[in-house]
Amino acid sequence: MEIERHEYDVVVIGAGGAGLRAAIEARQQGKRTAIVCKSLFGKAHTVMAEGGAAAAMGNVNSDDNWMVHFRDTMRGGKFLNNWRMAELHAKEAADRVWELEAWGALFDRTKDGKISQRNFGGHEYPRLAHVGDRTGLELIRTLQQRVVALQQEDYETHGDYEAYIKVFQECTVTRLLKDASSVHGPAGAISGAFGYWRETGNFILFDAPAVVLATGGIGKSYVVTSNSWEYTGDGHALALLAGANLINMEFIQFHPTGMVWPPSVRGILVTESVRGDGGVLRNSEGKRFMFDYIPDVFKDKYATTEEEGDRWYTDQANNRRPPELLPRDEVARAINAEVKAGRGSPQGGVFLDVSTRLPAEEIKRRLPSMHHQFKELADVDITAEPMQVGPTCHYIMGGVEVDADTGAAAVPGLFAAGEVSGGMHGSNRLGGNSLSDLLVFGRRAGLGAAEYVNALPARPAVAQESVDAAKAEALAPLERSGENPYEVHHELQRTMNDLVGIIRKAEEVSEALEVVEKLKERVELVGAAGSRIYNPGWHLALDLRNMLLVSECVARAALLRQESRGGHTRDDFPGMNPEWRRKLLVCATPDGAAVTVEEKVQPPMRKDLFDLFDLGELKKYLTEEELGNAE
Numbered sequence: 001m002e003i004e005r006h007e008y009d010v011v012v013i014g015a016g017g018a019g020l021r022a023a024i025e026a027r028q029q030g031k032r033t034a035i036v037c038k039s040l041f042g043k044a045h046t047v048m049a050e051g052g053a054a055a056a057m058g059n060v061n062s063d064d065n066w067m068v069h070f071r072d073t074m075r076g077g078k079f080l081n082n083w084r085m086a087e088l089h090a091k092e093a094a095d096r097v098w099e100l101e102a103w104g105a106l107f108d109r110t111k112d113g114k115i116s117q118r119n120f121g122g123h124e125y126p127r128l129a130h131v132g133d134r135t136g137l138e139l140i141r142t143l144q145q146r147v148v149a150l151q152q153e154d155y156e157t158h159g160d161y162e163a164y165i166k167v168f169q170e171c172t173v174t175r176l177l178k179d180a181s182s183v184h185g186p187a188g189a190i191s192g193a194f195g196y197w198r199e200t201g202n203f204i205l206f207d208a209p210a211v212v213l214a215t216g217g218i219g220k221s222y223v224v225t226s227n228s229w230e231y232t233g234d235g236h237a238l239a240l241l242a243g244a245n246l247i248n249m250e251f252i253q254f255h256p257t258g259m260v261w262p263p264s265v266r267g268i269l270v271t272e273s274v275r276g277d278g279g280v281l282r283n284s285e286g287k288r289f290m291f292d293y294i295p296d297v298f299k300d301k302y303a304t305t306e307e308e309g310d311r312w313y314t315d316q317a318n319n320r321r322p323p324e325l326l327p328r329d330e331v332a333r334a335i336n337a338e339v340k341a342g343r344g345s346p347q348g349g350v351f352l353d354v355s356t357r358l359p360a361e362e363i364k365r366r367l368p369s370m371h372h373q374f375k376e377l378a379d380v381d382i383t384a385e386p387m388q389v390g391p392t393c394h395y396i397m398g399g400v401e402v403d404a405d406t407g408a409a410a411v412p413g414l415f416a417a418g419e420v421s422g423g424m425h426g427s428n429r430l431g432g433n434s435l436s437d438l439l440v441f442g443r444r445a446g447l448g449a450a451e452y453v454n455a456l457p458a459r460p461a462v463a464q465e466s467v468d469a470a471k472a473e474a475l476a477p478l479e480r481s482g483e484n485p486y487e488v489h490h491e492l493q494r495t496m497n498d499l500v501g502i503i504r505k506a507e508e509v510s511e512a513l514e515v516v517e518k519l520k521e522r523v524e525l526v527g528a529a530g531s532r533i534y535n536p537g538w539h540l541a542l543d544l545r546n547m548l549l550v551s552e553c554v555a556r557a558a559l560l561r562q563e564s565r566g567g568h569t570r571d572d573f574p575g576m577n578p579e580w581r582r583k584l585l586v587c588a589t590p591d592g593a594a595v596t597v598e599e600k601v602q603p604p605m606r607k608d609l610f611d612l613f614d615l616g617e618l619k620k621y622l623t624e625e626e627l628g629n630a631e
């Protein structure tokens with residue numbers, strides 16, 4: 001059968017916040033742009049974001065500015081962040097939020113009519129621009145509206161709405177294609193992408209010199225996750241297989257508050273805004289246990305008594321914030337420890353209570369989705385009783401290693417932005433910093449891709465050999481009747497959850513790697529019954545390659561990093577080690593099958609950024625040598 005073929009300048013894979021912002025930019029730079037997404041257009045993960053987008057606009061507290069945001073982000077990431085990305089993000093996030101408003105976003109307002117901003121864990125000042133607890137939905141709505149506005153402009157000029165920007169929805173990319181002269185290895189430029197239509201199973205080929213990956217995260221490799229079905233690490237794997245590198249893969253954020261009951265909805269997110277707006281965590285003894293878990297590095301920044309913590313909600317200038325608002329990694333570990341110590345809730349979580357803290361009407365006004373979610377899914381009225389919550393796999397800090405300014409990966413023509421990229425959040429992301437990351441780096445990757453295309457002397461050609469190989473690889477599961485893809489998937493999820501989860505040990509991670517090796521062999525035998533027409537078993541069989549590759553990266557890096565930092569906690573190496581802070585673990589797959597991991601030392605922080613911190617604080621994180629060099 002003929003493969004449908006399309007020519008573009010830039011192909012953006014993913015229609016979440018990062019993908020849409022990248023596509024808008026590429027089109028605004030005059031590039032013919034395709035947006036390809038595995039799910040329905042508008043159903044990206046970004047839609048689920050509840051709390052808001054972090055940007056130092058200073059609307060609620062005028063002391064806020066990009067430098068405070070930069071400092072908070074570096075602290076949250078335990079100083080492992082790519083500081084250039086953290087700098088660009090802190091400086092540009094506010095402009096990106098204002099731009100959204102200019103494109104029609106309707107944010108909640110302060111009394112004097114400015115965009116309102118709410119408190120969130122790890123942010124010194126109220127900083128999250130939000131729309132109730134449905135911010136992601138508004139962000140996507142606005143970006144889609146912008147795409148439509150551009151299409152209307154194109155109709156005026158070219159008589160064709162889709163002349164310069166076209167959406168291919170329910171279309172899954174399975175391989176990136178490279179220039180004919182170098183099909184294998186890291187050298188050689190991107191020449192396109194290969195995929196299939198979900199509905200018909202027919203193949204599609206995009207001939208394009210630049211590809212922006214914006215495919216989001218990897219949560220579906222774990223059993224308990226806040227992530228939806230399309231988070232199978234596709235972009236991470238596509239980049240690896242094309243010869244790019246992944247960094248920081250050991251750092252996975254377990255959000256402290258997922259629903260724990262009933263089992264059918266286990267893992268679904270309970271937004272951090274519940275705590276930002278006054279909700280507190282208690283154990284089965286009714287104790288606000290977070291006061292027992294303030295780490296030394298944060299001791300001077302958090303309240304040590306309930307009275308002070310409570311006063312902070314109304315007087316932030318004279319009180320320290322309550323420890324329920326510590327960065328997510330700290331809160332998740334604390335909940336895990338309370339449950340392990342036998343002080344958990346009946347269904348294995350802890351209690352999150354907002355009902356005794358705010359009037360019912362206020363809860364319904366500020367947290368409408370949470371009220372609805374608990375009522376519908378767990379028959380719990382959060383205005384009258386506490387929620388039961390526990391850690392859930394939420395976000396991966398690791399991803400494609402990119403140039404901070406342009407989003408360019410190691411393979412010419414390949415760009416990445418959003419959750420699929422790595423570096424910006426270091427070892428732990430602060431809540432709200434993802435939505436702003438999508439906008440800042442989505443725009444930069446779209447621009448980077450457009451400028452790359454402008455500078456190309458000639459268009460790279462698609463190698464027929466790689467198209468044939470991609471087609472054969474995609475068809476293989478349909479031609480076998482072996483292993484069941486659902487069983488392989490379930491075993492992978494259990495293994496990652498139990499052995500490479502929130503607390504890790506060398507023996508357990510090694511055991512996980514042995515399981516992954518065996519599963520890799522089994523995946524080669526996975527078969528999918530039925531035809532190519534709307535066949536979820538076949539789709540999962542294809543996704544398994546990606547989940548296994550990504551899981552192997554996570555486990556290999558987790559085994560190597562002998563310290564605990566952010567989203568990587570080693571039971572056998574409990575402390576942070578400044579020598580490890582400087583190192584990135586870089587995953588690659590030179591032969592397209594086995595994962596290699598190499599250490600790479602990060603460049604030292606620029607002097608003017610270094611000087612934004614108190615030396616006493618930096619001493620907690622940096623090596624003597626780094627401190628000496630900067631002085």
Ligand code: FAD
Binds near residue numbers: 038052431
């Ligand atoms: P996504 O929005 O997930 O988009 C990925 C896109 O890639 C989708 O269109 C998907 O279909 C497509 N795709 C994937 N694979 C393929 C493929 N092979 N071929 C074609 N298309 C593909 N962050 C915040 O900052 N603030 C919040 O309040 C917040 N709340 C959250 C609440 C929940 C419940 C969750 C799960 C996350 C939350 N986050 C929040 C995190 C944030 O929402 C995500 O990190 C962010 O939306 C990721 O955006 P993205 O553009 O990178 O990817």
